[in-house]
Structure formats: structure tokens, C-alpha cells
Amino acid sequence: MTAIESTNAHVHDLGMPAGGPDVTTISGAIDASVAAHGEKQTVLKAKDLKTDQEVRWCPGCGDYVILNAVQSFLPSLGIAREDMVIVSGIGCSSRFPYYMNTYGMHSIHGRAPAIATGLAASRPDLSVWVVTGDGDALSIGGNHLIHTLRRNVNLTILLFNNRIYGLTKGQYSPTSEVGKVTKSTPMGSLDHPFNPVSLALGADATFVGRAMDSDRKGLTDVLRQAAEHQGTSLVEIYQNCNIFNDGAFELLKDPNTGPMWTIPLVHGEPLVFGPGGASCVVRDDFGGLRIAETNQVDASQIVVHDAHRDDPSYAFALSRLSTQDLRYSPMGVFRSVAKPTYDRMMADQLEDAAAQEPADLDALLAGGDSWTVQ
């Protein structure tokens, strides 16, 4: 709570009566609630995070799986429910906050990163999450997403990518593949899709990961690292929309084809994948990466995954191994580097300013050039 207290350290004396909690300040209100409840409850079970609201996604939607995974894993972070805030935009995924017994805001299409930025920047004591989708984050909210990433505000962004507009009933999205036939593209989509991981890395994101909705272990692992990361974390979650884009990720989910096209990213491990480790990632002649057959290259040529490289080019090259049809999908943490967070730097500036010249409202209003009329 130090940051919150620091903002109130210079409050003009309002002549508060002595005694009793001052619930007119943020820290006062929080202290009062803790006093009433005893210590903050940081030991939680998954059911503690459920609300009484009926979950209203379509039966079979990938969002259920993600909700369950999040509710199961969040208690392991040891954060009290009241210290977590989930902010979402508009779309199917953005109903997420209603089902989480934390603080939450279901906001406006595309704007969740902006709203969460204001909250996280002014309340560094909170764990702030953004839940968004491919349309919400990459179309209408694309601007906020890239700027949030470059600022490195302490946020965790879960981008549910189902490669379709679900809530508006089936138009192509900014991640839909070229040629996709949808309600708004009867002759096939002309738009070249975004690769969300490439986009995030292009914005110098300090943490970028990708996971599959149905892979509970892999998803939990990436989410945990994302939550622990200081700064903006972006996790792209491949999520199946069984109504408007069913089977979009079947190539990767199918036990037969999945291993052929999935590249598991494990920091410090060589990038070898495929049945029997038949495939691997090596450097190409142009500073990028390419796929090779393991038995055709020397073991020393195989790239060892390094998520902590400061230069994002390597992670970007990894993201470019993918084609629009998901052939070669690296899954896991692409990049995780330490960089000062926006909210911390902002709080530091406030502290520095207060240390240099204590706040004095009378002096501010009087200014340097005043005169007195007798």
C-alpha cells in the first residue's frame, strides 16, 4: 500500500475529527474493511472465485475451459480476491469479469487496456487483468493494445483468439485467414491477418506468450509466468468458437497432427519438436529462423530457446515461423524481459517531486507575482 499512502501523504489538513477510521481516503477505506474482516484472505480455493451469475457462453465454448483454468490457478498466486481487478472490453470473452468474484469492469469495445492502464497506473497495489478477444484487442482496440505494451504498465492481458467475431454472429476478424468465407465475406476475406504475437513483439512487449484453451497444463504454466511478470504481459490463447469457427485449431489439437506443427517453447531447452523430435529450429542465413529436420543438422545448430533476450528480434523470428494455417505454432513464452514498469516509474516521479518541494496549496495559488490591496 505504500504507493497509495504516498499519494495521500501531502493532503491538506481538512480538520478531520480525531478517532475513527477516515474512510474518505482510499487507504483509509481499505484499512477499515480489513479491520472489519480481519487479515486479508490470500488462501483461496477455485470456488472462492466463482460468482452467483449464470455463465452464459454457448455450450462447448472454449471460454469455459479458460475460465476454469484461471479460477483453478489464480489461488496459487496468493493474492486476495479484493486486490484483483479484471477489466474487459466487448465480445464473448469480455463477459469474463462477471464470472469472477473479484472487482471487475465490463467496459467498452476495445478500450479495456486504456481503462486498465489508468487503474493500474494509479493503484500499483492491485493485480489488474485485461480479458479481451481478437476483434476487441486487435481491431477496434488495436491502438490501445500497442501503446499499453510499449509503456509496460503492470497488467496481464489475456487475448482470447478464436479468429472470428462471435458475439455479432460470425464476421471475419483481424486474425481470420485470407480467403475465409463468413457472413460479411461471401467470396472470401481479402484482409491479411495479424499475428498477435508478432504484433505485440513489434510493440516491444516485455512478456509475450501463447497457449491453447484445451491444454490446461500449458495454459496454466504460461498464465503463471505472465502473472508473475512485472509489466505488461500478453498471452494469446487459441480459443475454439464452436458455433461460428469450429475446429479452427484442430490441426494443433488433434493428437496425430498437433505434435507435428506445435513447437513447445521451454526456456533453456533446444527447439526440437515433432514425432520423435524429428523437427527442429535453426538459424537461417538472413538472421531469422527456419525449420529443419533434426537428423539433417548438427546438434550445435539447433536453437536453444532464450525467452530473456533483450533484443526482441529473436522472439519475433520465432513468431514468424507460423503461417496463416497455423503450421508451426510455437506455444509457450516467447519473451520475458525485465524492464521498469510504468506505474512504478510514475509513483517514483511523484515521490521525487514531493521530496524536492513539499506540496503547499497556498503557495501554489499565490504564485510568484502577487500583490496585496490594503
Place this chain on the structure above:
Amino acid sequence: MTGTNPGISPTANGVAPGMHPAVDPAIDAAAHSSAPGGLVKSVVELDRVVIRLAGDSGDGMQLTGGRFTSETASFGNDLSTLPNFPAEIRAPTGTLPGVSSFQLHFADHDIMTPGDAPDVLVVMNPAALKANLVDLPGGGLLIADSDEFTPRNLAKVGYASNPLEDGSLEKWQLVSVPLTSMTTDALADSGLGKKEAERSKNMFTLGLLSWMYHRPTEGTIRFLERQFRRKPQIAAANIAAFRAGFNYGETTEAFAVSYEVKPAPMAPGKYRHISGNQALSYGLVAAGQRSGLPVFLGAYPITPASDILHELSKHKAFGVRTFQAEDEIAGIGAALGASFGGALGVTTTSGPGVALKAETIGLAVMTELPLLIVDVQRGGPSTGLPTKTEQSDLLQALYGRNGEAPVPVIAPRSPGDCFDATLEAARIALTYRTPVILLSDGYLANGAEPWSIPATDELPDLRTEFATEPNGEDGEFLPYLRDPETLARPWAVPGTAGLQHRIGGLEKADKTGNISYDADNHDFMVRTRQAKIDGIAASIPATEVDDPDGNARVAVIGWGSTYGPIGAACRRIRASGRPIAQVHLRHLNPLPADLGEILARYDRVVCPEMNLGQLAMILRAKYLVDVHSHTQVRGLPFRAAELAAVFQDVIDGTTGTVATLDTGSDTPAQTGAAL
């Protein structure tokens, strides 16, 4: 009046009082120069002066005007300013689009406007002359930098011959002064190149004017030392130019007369001069201090609101966070996010930005969180006139959202009033948990006036209680259970144990705040949100009606920055022996509860606006009053004389009397009335 000039009455017939000596200054000076001891200068006492400085955008006219204003404020005159500059940072040198001007009205009595027309016009080049001469009444003093009237500069603005020499300006008192070359001469030993030395000509001019009007000079010298503390050579050159200009005035025969405008009587207290944007910024800092909440400003740069972002970013020691967002939408989004977290969220912008923020204002209406939206209005539509003033956005503020989304709207009436209006906007936002729109405008933002510095412990107490306990009968937290008096919902901030809740833009069920598509619930919630805003009227003080005669049949109603010109026009009307009532609105939504009854008292209601009649339409719709709408959208404030003529016509239409008022004349200062 003091001095030796015969026949110059400060209040003589029609022209600005006493500003224009009827004698040729050169002849007058010559008459005295033969006196023993050399040149003797006379001093003329004036009750008020309007000066306009005009030059190229790069000539530093705004800075010069600002300094003259500071000197005038510290001298103790009442004052009002009107900066007027193009949107282009540096339009091509010497062209009409590049002309920038600064008008200052100062007086020995209480004034309300920056003046309809200048008494003195200083032009730094032919373009400035061409753009501004139309506003200078005949007989006015015209000072021109003759060095800049070169064939090339004359040709740029279409002068076939040099107006300083061809006799075309004989209607005015022309004084040609080689300001540029005298500046470079004065700085010959400064070590600066010619181009650099020339840039100090605005300080030379300021020095000359400071002599002419007996302004104190220490403040400007201190300012220059401070401004250029890392460039001592530049500081020294500017100070030298400033002193040279002052000394030139003292010694030249071109100016035989200097003028004295005595300090204005003001209520005892401590004063400073302040611009609207500055006052508004201080109001936000004060609102944070008086509420005990951290201020969070999310803003995107936009003219004429950016100075608020600049100002607030200096006050981090007060716990003020400023966030320069990637766009207008992110600016208000971040502010709303901060409000959710318990901050006083603020966003500052102008009309085009309000359009972009509309959806988020709607979300703030739905989530019922406190939020301040500052709209420093400018000429519209679209990009419009970014640097010019207009009451462009009243209807946008009231109605520019989807659905029934009532938002309180507050408008300050003068630069200094921006401070109090901001505190009032914060009071409403925090008490009623609602977004509030504060409608300033370009004229208030950049204009300045003396400001009585308030005692901070007498400012409104804005403390607001956060929720800390469940409020439901079964121990649950009901985020939409309302305060029976204000209809405000509880403000429970993240981090408060046991009060976790979800809010959002979907319709809320009464009390629980859960998503609800129920027909009756929606009808109830729409009406409840409206009732909450309507109920604010109960907290608004009774409307002040300024009718000193007490028997007016015509009332003038205005809002925002037209207060000064309307007030000045009303003084003229009353000075001619006719009563008129002035009502000026600060609260545009909800309107004061007594307003309908007040308007019904009068035979005629006039509503001047710098738009096409936005308030007039509201008043007609709401009170069924046949409001006479007088409108003007020139990007400039109303002129008091023009408004007085309009009011006179309305009074005559009502009372049947014949117009006799000479609206071109000023009210005698001796009556205590002024403009």
C-alpha cells in the same frame, strides 16, 4: 487629468477616453523641448486603455502581451486580455495568416471585457497593420516598426505603396519607429549576430510601452533572468533591449506624452493575475486536496486545452498523476479506470475530443463513477477554428451520447471563475457519482484577469466516503443501492475486502448491479439515472438576478464566457437610464430550479450566444419562453457596444421608446460603471 495637454478629456465624446491627445505629440514635444533643462514630457491621466500588439507569429507578441499584463497586474489596475493567434505555429513570415495579436484592456476601475476596439495599435510589420487596422478607431495611436515596411514585405500583403509614407494613415496618429534597427543598434556590443539581436525587438517594444504607461519594470527583468538563466548572453540582450526601449521613450521627441492609469480600487486581499487554463488547473489540484483523493488526468494534446495538461504535470508533489494518452479515448478511459480505483479522474479536451470521448462518458453514466470532463470549447464543427473561441458544445455536452445519458454541465464565466467552477464540478461528480462536463472556452482559457487568491481552508470540503461494509440485508454488497437523498450509489474501491463487485456498460439491475434485460427494470433505471441528475438542482443556490433598478422588463440570460461582454453591455444600458436584468447561468444541467419562474417575470428575454442559439433552444423547450436569440460565431468574444445595441432594440420593441443610446460611446467612469 494631469499634465499640460489642453483639451484632452479622458471621457471625450465617443472615442476611447482621453487616449488620443488632440495635439500632435511631435509639436507638443517641440513646444517643451525649448524649455530649460531640455525635453519636458507631460503626463496624461487616463481611466482606461486598450492596447493591441500585433506581429508575426514569430515576433513574440503573446510573450510581450503576457509580460505587459503581468506588469499591469502588479501595478494594481483591473485588466482583461484577449490573445488571438493562428493555429499554424509559424505561418510563412510576413503573411496575413501568420499575424498574431494580443489585446489588453486595463483601467483604474472594475472592467469586464478586453475592450471592443484598441486605443493603441502596435504593428510589427505590414501584415499586422493590414489585419488589424480595421479595428482601430479613427484618431487612435498607431505605432509601426518602420524597418519592416520593406518593398518585399509590403508586396507580400498587397500594399502598392508604403502606407507609413503615402498619407493613407492620416486618419490615425501614426508614429513610425525603427524598432528593429534600434534594437540591433542597442545590442551592437552584445556579441549576438544581427538575426539573433533582432529577435529582441519585442522586448524593445515592451520597454517603450512600459515607459508610455508607467509600468513597473522589475518584474520583467526578473522574468528574463529566470527564463534565460542557462543563456546569460540572451538574458542580457533582452534586458538591454527592454531598457533601451524604455530609455528611447524617455528621450525621444516622437513621444511627448506618457500616460498614467491609476490602480483600480479592489477589495482588500491578496491578488495575482491568472488565465482560465491556469485557474482551472489549480482548481483540479485544489479539488484533489480538498477531497483527499489523488487526481488522475488522462489527456491527449489538443488546442486550446493542452496547457491544463502542461500545468498539472508540474504538480506531482500534490499526488497528481498525468497521463498523456495515445488518443482522446484512452485519455478518458484511463481517467475512468482511475476513478474506479478511487481517484478523482479527469480528462481535458476540446470539442473534437469530446466527440471521441462520448462512448466513455456513457459508460461513466452507466457505471455511476465520478469523472470530470473538461471541454475548452473552440470554433467548430470538425477541426474548425482550433485557436478561436466559440460556445460550440453546449448541445454536445448535454446530448452528445447514445441513449438517455444525462450529465451535469457547468460553465465558468471568467478566467478566475474557472477555479471555482472546477471545484463545483468536482463537488457534483463526487457527491452524485457521475461524470460532469465543465465547459470552458478558448477566450477564458487564454484570457487573463486579476484574481483574488482564496483562503484554502475556506474552499469547499469535498471529502467523500468510500464504502467499507456490505449494505445488503443478507450481508451482501449491493453496488446499486442508492443514497435516498442524492440517489448516488456506493463507491467501493478495489482493495476493499468483502465488496468485490462487477460493473459495466450493460443495463444494471436495480440494487444488485447485475446484468438485466428486464423491461421494467430498464425503464426504472433510465428514469432513476435522470432523477439523480435532476435532483442536483436542489443543491444549487438560488439564481442571482442582477437588476439594480429592480424594475427591468427585459432580462438578458447568458452562460459561460459571455458574462463579461453581456455585463458591460448591461452597464451601458443602465447608464442611459434604462433598467435591464442580467441572469448568468453556471449550471446548464440541471438548470436552477427557480429559473423558469424568473424568466416568466420579464416581458422579453434575450439570450446572446457564440453559437446559433443552443441555450435559447433549451430555454424555449423547457420553459415555453419566447427567448430572443442573438448569435454570433466569429471566433471572437462579443463586443459590448454591439450587444448594448441589441439590448436597446429589444427594450425599445418592448417599451415603445425611441433608441437614443449612442452605443459607440463609453460609460463615464465617474458613474462607477465601466466596460
